[in-house]
Each structure stands twice: as C-alpha cells, then as structure tokens.
Amino acid sequence: MKPEILLSVNTKKEFYIDAVNNCGGIAVPEYCPEAVTGYDGLILCGGNDIGPSYYGEEINGAVNIDEKRDFSEFNLVKAFIEAGKPVMGICRGCQLLNIAFGGTLYQDIDNAKEHSSFSDYDLIHTVQAKENSFLSELYGESFWVNSFHHQAVNKLGKDLEITAIASDGKTVEGIKHKTLPIFGVQWHPERMAFSKRRDDTVDGRLLFEYFIKMCL
Helix, strand or coil: CEEEEEEECCCCCHHHHHHHHHHHEEEEEEEECCCCCCCEEEEECCCCCCCCCCCCCCCCCCCCCCCHHHHHHHHHHHHHHHHHCCEEEEEHHHHHHHCCCCEEEECCCCCCCHHCCCCCCCCEEEEEEEECCCHHHHHEEEEEEEECHHHHHHCCCEEEEEEEECCCCCEEEEEEEEECCCCCCCCCHHCCCCCHHHCCCCCHHHHHHHHHHHHH
C-alpha cells in the first residue's frame, strides 16, 4: 500500500504533489492542517518567513510572516514527533524544524544575494555533505542544488546535526535529528525533479524517494 504523505503547503503545491506521487506516495496537500497524525509522513513545504517570536527574537529582517501557518505547523511537528513519524522539511520547513527543537535563525543572512535571486527563478550553488551522511550517500560529498532563501539556521536545535553546508562555508543547507526520522534541506528538491528536472543540479527525485521509504 502506498504511504499517505501530508503536505503542509501554501498555494504553490503542484511540484510537491508531483514529486511525492511519482515516488510512490500519495500526496495530501493542505494549508494549515489540523495536528492529526493519521498519515504515514509529513512534508513541511517552502513558503513565508517564520515569526521570530517562536525563537525569542523581535523582527529584524523577517518578512511576509504567515502567523496562521506558523501556529499550525508547530502543532503539527509536535504531534508527529510524539507519534515518532517521519518528517521532511524543505526550505522554510527545514528552518521550522530547527526552531521546533529549540534552535534559532539568521533573519536575513549577510550574503542573501548568493542564495536568492529575489525574483521568480532559483540561483544554484554547491553544497558540501557531511561525510557518511545520507546526503553524501545519495549525492556524493559535493553537489549542485538550487537556492531560494534569505534566512538560514543559526543556533542548531537540540539533538539535531548538520548534514550539509553551502559553498560559502557557513550557511547550513541540511539538518537531521540524531535519533528521530526527521530531516530538512534548505534547497527545493521539488523544483529539481520530474517535470522540473534541471541539468545544472542533482536530481531532487532521490531525496523524495529516500523520504517515501522512511514512511513505509
């Protein structure tokens, strides 16, 4: 039986749906879903900046905050953690996972122009995967990804470990919980797979396949 994957997503959902469905899952997209855990896995999709009050800071670079979505997703993550079910965070979702475990964010990284075009297209750069991490097993030690963000992990959350760093040598691009089936990436693999497959990055399909296997 195919695993049902809850997508916590805003209006830009079609590529997430395609990636999950094409990798053997059944995508169930919802905006601000209730904190229910009847699904086999959860994907926290990209989107707006997260309110810095969740990590004890005033607004100092965060923009376009979606308070309703923040509230929903922090409750969702708590429920999935308690249920021991897999969670994958993409871009905003990666940042939210870090906060959920007590971490903080850089609200506006000093080299944001290297990580976002601030337009409708993704930049690309290389990332360095941690040796023997699942990312290095999927893609090797160094590989190209897309990039569309101006915030990033600052203080790392409790029991999380860094799995990848950007080519700038400082921006966290991947995190993973040490014991729970939870991980996040800062790039957008759904825009590197299937109909959005690109020649200048690795194949995002592999990351979705990895997650779907976790949910079986």
